[in-house]
Amino acid sequence: MKVGFVNIFGKPNAGKSTLMNALLGEKLAIVSSKVQTTRHRIKGILTTSDYQLVFSDTPGIIDPKYKLQEKMMASVKSALEDADVALLLVDVKDSWQENEDLFTSLRLKVPAMVVLNKLDLVDTAKLEEAKTFFEGKPYCKKVVTISALSGVNKKTFINHILEFVPVGEPFFEEDQLTDLSTRFFVAELVREKIFDLFSEEIPYHTTVVVTAFEQKQSLIKISADIIVQRETQKGILLGTKGEMIKKLGTLARVDIEKFVDSKVFLELFVKVRPKWRDSDLFLKEYGYN
Secondary structure (H helix, E strand, C coil): CEEEEEEEEEECCCHHHHHHHHHHCCCCCCCCCCCCCCCEEEEEEEEEEEEEEEEECCCCCCCCCHHHHHHHHHHHHHHHHCCCCCEEEECCCHHHHHHHHHHHCCCCCCCEEEEEEEECCCHHHHHHHHHHHHHHHHHHCEEECEECCCCHHHHHHHHHHHHCCCCCCCCCCCCCCCCCCHHHHHHHHHHHHHHHHHHCCHHHEEEEEEEEEECCCCCCCEEEEECCHHHHHHHHHCHHHHHHHHHHHHHHHHHHHHHHCCCCEEEEEECCCCCCCCHHHHHHCCCCC
């Protein structure tokens, strides 16, 4: 069978998480209209009798300004090192030259497919112009066009990928969807709701840590800490008389129950850890290894 690591790279908000979720048919990566939502490398495993493709959603590539962002870029580097195929995702409305400069800087050593996303937002002539622009680049083996949000023709898209995937033995069990824990995804779902509900600095100064996950007879009891950098941020998250934290918990619980297929009792606590984004100790404690 064909077996390989198919890793997705691109600028922030190009649609990497949406694409991986569409290919897997499951929501593994959280999605937001805000940039820099993805902080970790998230693997999703797609196995059939003919192939096993291990997709990796990676953080949008940026010039890091603090240690958390350095950790994010380190996860991009690890994905570059073990890729068998690279999917270079481009928001077709974005600057093609900026994406070209970025892809060239990656110094790819594996076959790369440029994926032009959001085709439904430009006319045919513009799309053809974009295809012509990328088809001549040294790193590009093929250009495909999609709309990750509206839907991907999964069979056709995967057949394009399989052209470049080597034959081998599977790395994971047939029914395994990811190599990350349920706790990880619970924390991510809470963090997604923070991106949905709050603007400005709050989502970027916040992380979530699941501190308890207990399977009871009729439900799962989950406790999680929401970490912020300042007392003012804690106040915003809590809201007047705790109304915002209640709303956050309600929205997160709905998605968590879908993910774990069980009733959930969710407790959220807000804790202040000054400058946690620049602390090696805190970053390790919060799972940014």
